[in-house]
Amino acid sequence: MPEYRDTLQLPATDFAMKANLSQSEPKTLQRFAEMNFYERVNSARANAPIFRFHDGPPYANGPIHVGHMVNKVLKDMVVRSRLMEGMRCPYTPGWDCHGLPIEHRVLTELSKKGKMKELDALPANERRVAIRAACASDAVKFIQVQADGMKRLLTFADYEHPYRTLDHAYEGATLELFATLVEQDIVFRERKPVHWSIANRTALAEAELEYEDREDPSIWVDFEAADREAVAKVFGVELDSTPSFMIWTTTPWTLPANLAIAIGGAYNYSLVRIDGGESIIASDMIEKVSKAIGAQKVERLAETTGDRLVGLQYKHPFCDRVGKIIAAPHVTLEDGTGLVHTAPGHGEEDWRAGRKEGLEAYCPVRDNGTYDDSVPEWLRGVSIWEANKTILEHITKSGHLVHHLMFTHSYPHDWRSKTPVIFRATEQWFIGVDRKVKNSGRTIRELASEAVESKIEFVPEWGRNRMRGMIASRPDWCLSRQRSWGLPIPAFKLADGSTFMTPASIRAVAKVMREHGSNAWFTHTPQELLAHYNSAADVDAPKDFNNATIEKLFDIFDVWFEAGSSWHSVMQERGQGFPAELYLEGSDQHRGWFQLSMLLALASTGQAPFRRLVTHGFVVDKEGKKMSKSLGNTIDVENILKEFGADVCRWWVSGLAYETDIRMDLEFLKTAGEAYRKVRNTVRFLLSNLGDLPATTDWRGALKSVEPESIDGWVLGELSGLEKNVRNAYARFDFRAAHLALYAFCNETLSSMYCVAVKDRLYCDRPDSHRRRRSQIVMRACAETLCRLLAPIMAHTADEIYRTMNAGDVSVHEQTYLNIQYQAHADWSKVMDARAAALKALEEAKAKGVENTLDAGLVMPDADGTLSKFAHDFADICGVSRATFDQSANAVQVIDLREAPRCERSRRRDESVAMRSDGGLLSDRDFDAVSVFKALHPVA
RNA sequence: GCGCCAGUAGCUCAGCUGGCUAGAGCACGCCCCUGAUAAGGGCGAGGUCGAAGGUUCGAGUCCUUUCUGGCGCACCA
Structure with missing residues (x-):
């Protein structure tokens, strides 16, 4: 019996089944x-x-x-x-x-x-x-x-040619931008409290703080009201003596800087008589406070709401001034008295509250931790830690101290000197979000709100909402840092102590930085830095400007200013x-x-x-938990690239719902690797059947003559739709949609449906049969389109595919889409429904012994004759040996062909199978193909 | 604490302006093929839609509360 295997056109290609990405990608x-x-x-x-x-x-x-x-x-x-x-x-x-x-x-x-x-x-x-x-x-x-x-x-x-914020040109350009902002009148200088290390005389960042237990005095202090009658009115009572506002603090040394007392407007406050003295505290805190200070007799006289207290004034216990009661959101009823001692120069929250009320960030503490001359004489030059005691003694004597005890709490310390850190107000540079920009007469906040509202497109759309809220609530931007590693703010100090920085002077310094980089600020003299500055030509220059007496200041920019430029x-x-x-x-x-x-x-x-603006979420672990080194749930990119390859990782990324949290686990990459292999294999099948398609074939030109009711027409229609969908998805940044469409096309349209259906003709038809060539042309179109559509995702593999088909020094990444326009026959959906019904019937037939679908024939119900238009491909679509159509049938009928003769070459049980002259059982088609083969390959 | 986002089959996700028995893919189970073979194909079984209330003829879809998780509110980038 003749062996026909050698007469078939079996798939063959150099495109490897195993991608071996970790080796091949570096070569690419x-x-x-x-x-x-x-x-x-x-x-x-x-x-x-x-x-x-x-x-x-x-x-x-x-x-x-x-x-x-x-x-x-x-x-x-x-x-x-x-x-x-x-x-x-x-x-x-x-x-x-x-x-x-x-x-x-x-x-x-x-x-x-x-x-x-x-x-x-x-x-x-x-x-x-x-x-x-x-x-x-x-x-x-x-x-x-x-x-x-x-x-x-x-x-x-x-x-x-990357950009780096430390490059000279970048630094210079950033300063020039800064100059225009100064010109727009939105840059200003103001005091703001920062973490300060007395030992190192420097500002510290949160990261440089270590929290350690420390013992401090915890004190309750009475601040006498300035106007007895006003208080009486608020509480609706008659008063014989002047009551006090009682505060609580653990930092007595900040009392000299007290400018206000903050209350919660929504809380209730009571006038109480405690062991004889009359004080005002939050109603909910009466019990706690009484207990803490060990009060013997407590009597509540009257009650009012916090907002009614706002505006009342009190006498500072030892500084010659009055302070006022303000409302602030940070006041809680956790600790203390419900009235919060407020020193805007010594606390972030105090500063914010004070700023709202127009209070200055008064800070009588010098950089070495001693008081300056603005405090009462008995405190001048005293170190603040010493002052804790001194002040305590003073207010005890003066009768302002209600109670005092020592208290151990967690307190920030300098990581280097291990000494306690304080909050101290220093001069800082700001960009004011509510200052009018000179050019437009509108504030940055207004301009930003408008841009967010109507000028910018957000993907996903909720980003607009998020940003709107952030813009509405953002504080002024503090630009300066007291640090070394950054771009210097090019400001100078004049002989009279004032600050000098004008748009022109900034531009002059920028010029120097473009040449020498920002190190110039440290290595050059003020005169060298201002070599390009001409005060006579600068309208903003101070009178009698003399660059011989100026000094450099050493603040640097917040790095966000650089990135934001x-x-x-x-x-x-x-x-x-x-x-x-x-x-x-x-x-x-x-x-x-x-x-x-x-x-x-x-x-x-x-x-x-x-x-x-397009945003993506954050990578979290399998359980949805944040990835961090301390949790040990981080994943090393170098390793996964080695294990899976970039294209697999890229495939994983493309399939993400990236707008929200992104869960990540090695398992997911394994899954992505499986999917990658499916896609790769499907394309490999296409490529492996193109080997004998003549290189000169005008496959693009031939596409329009593909018959719309052929299986090739169907797949070409699908391909045309795929190309549109995927391009559209990319345009919308919906990579996931592209990913899914590509995957479905490879698996369902091609692998499961089309490739299986055309196998028989590809392998068994004579090489140049019309339908075989037609399939090859369409397969070429599929492969050419797929590698283009996949290129944004699988950058390496797409190129590998393209280069398998196209010789020379070429790359898919310099191609453009084929833009396939093809309409398959409209009745294909009906054919596909019929196929589904046939497959179900074939599945049921397995129980009766017809396990191999090539042992089956089909009789399809076809009342209106639709299906018979597709008769030439229907058997192949269903994987059976024969199919006929019956206008009067109403259910799929499976014919058991196990007794029918089987073609030894194609394995089909076709009607035409017969014993041929060479002794083989062959169908007509196969007999013809063998004849052609023999003519081309005469036996030696 | 406040603002924004998410919580749907074992896993990753669809479910638009509320309306037929809640959909895919992966994994899983059974079967076929052995001429895509460290491949390929067919069929199938999986969910009280985080929880509790409410609106409605009707809710995964709207409202309220709550739980869980993420991002942002810092001299962190």
Whole structure:
């Protein structure tokens, strides 16, 4: 009996089944690097419409984590999908380089190495320069680490020319932007309390605080009302003596700075007689306070509400002034008396409350922790810790002290000196959100609200709501930090102690920084820094300006100012245009980069720096818990890239519902890997059947002549729909929809339906049969379309597919969509319904012994003759040997063909199977194919 | 504490302006194929939609409360 296997066209391809991504992807990267691919693509698109996307700068601190991966892959999918639309997509990756986390880590390391003493012995300026140098090399090191990770993710970006906030040009441009803000009258200087280390005479960040137990006096103090009658009126009683407002505090040393007493407007307050004295405290606190101070006799005289107390005045117990009662939201009835001693110069909340009331952040404490001359004489020059005792004694004598005990509580300490930290008001720079911008006459808050309301598109839409709330409630932006690692605020101190900084002087300094970088602030003299400044030409210059007597100030900018300037310092600076089409970051940036970039751009240009904001959620673990090193639930990106490959990771990202929390677990990547293999195998099947399609075939041109009622017509119609859907999904940033559509197409449309159906003709028809060539052409169209549609997601694999079909130095990433327009026959949905019914019937027939569908024939009910139009492909669609149509039948009938002769070549039980001259049982089709084969391959 | 978001089959997610027996994919079970083979195909079984109230003829879908989780309110980026 003849062996026919060799006469078949079985699938064959070099496109490997096993992707081996961890080896092949680096090779792809290498190849792209060698051909300078980023440059090549964008220069080829020099005249194409531009897609203006601006990358937010991650912080150059540690290797990339899963959050970075999600962020960068999402961005890359945006860029690559626009690239596939034929657009030019410059993408400048950036890094945020300055800031406390780096400075703190560097200091910690120096401290560990025992180099702190050495460092502290240096003059202040040299010390700063030394720290800055260490920080810079730390930042640069991590930029490299992160860039390598991002490249490995197959992101398409200009890694040769990234932006870094420590670059000279960036620093200069940022200062120039600052100059325009100063010009707009929204920058001002004001006192604000910060954590202060007396030992190191420096401001500290939260990260530099260590909380330790400390024993402090806990005191209850009576502040005598200034106007007895006013109080009497509020409580509706007659008064013989003047009552007091009773406060509680654990920091007696802040009493000299007391400017107000805060109450809760909604609480009730009582006038009580405690052991003879009359005091006002919150009604709900009477019992607690009585107990705490050990009162013998407590009598409630009258009650009123907090809001009625507002505006009353009291005499400071030992400073010669009156303070007033104010309402503040931070007052609680947890501890104390319900009346809160308020010293705006010594507490964040006090400051905020005081600011609302127009109180200054009065701070009589000098940087060395002693009082200045604004306090009563007996306190001048006294250290605040000493003052705790002194004040206690004083108010005991004066009778203001109600009660006192020692109290152990958790208190912040300086991480280096281990000494207690205080809150101390110092001069800070601010951008006022409620100050009128000169150009528009409107405040930044107004401009931002308007932009959020109507100028910006949010994806997802709820981002608008979130940002609206944040804009409405945000405080003024405190720009200055008392730190080393950052961009200096180019302000000087004049001989008379006032501050000097004008738009022109800032621009002059910027010029120096463009050349020498921000280190110049520390290494250059004021005269050198102002070399380009001409006070005579500066209308804002102070009278009799003399640069010989000025000194530098050493505040630096909040790093957000630098990051928030990127639309200017990168996009405008590099001529990339403004505003950007899109910013895409995590939803935390509604408060961060998005908002601050917007504020700066609105203030200086009147326009938001982006038209659209896309946000993604945060990566959390399997249980929905935040990922953190301490929980040990973090996932190392380097490892997963090694284990799964970038394309698998990218496939995972593409399938995410990214707008909300993103759950992550290695299991999910395994699943993504399975899906990847399914897609890969399906495409591989297409490729493996294209081997003998002549290279000269005009497959694109041939598509329009594909018969609409053929199975190829059907799949071409589906392909056309897929292309539209996926492109549309990409346009909406709905990668998940693209992902699902692509997956469904590969699995259902192709693998389960089409590929199975056309196998027989591909393998068994004579090579050049019309229907075989037609299938090959359509399969080619499918593969060509799929690799383009997949390109934004599986950047490597799509290219691999494309290059399997197209020779030469080519890449799918410089192609554009085929834009397939094809309409299959409208009755295909009916055929598919009939197929489903047939498959069910075949499943039932298994019980009767017809287990292999090729042992079956079908008789299909076809009342209106619809199905018979598709007769030529129907048996193949159902995987059976034969199918006939019966207009009078009303149910699918399965014919048992196990006794019918079987073609030894195609294994089908076709009617035409017969014994042939060579001794084989063959159908007509197979006999013909064998004849052709023999003619082409004469036996040697 | 306040603002925004999420909670639907074992897992990842759809369910638009309230309306037929709540849908996919993965995993799972049974079966076929062995000429996509460290592949491929068919069929199937899985859910009181976080909880409790309420509005309505009718709620996963609207309202209230509550629980769980995420992001933001800092000299953290």
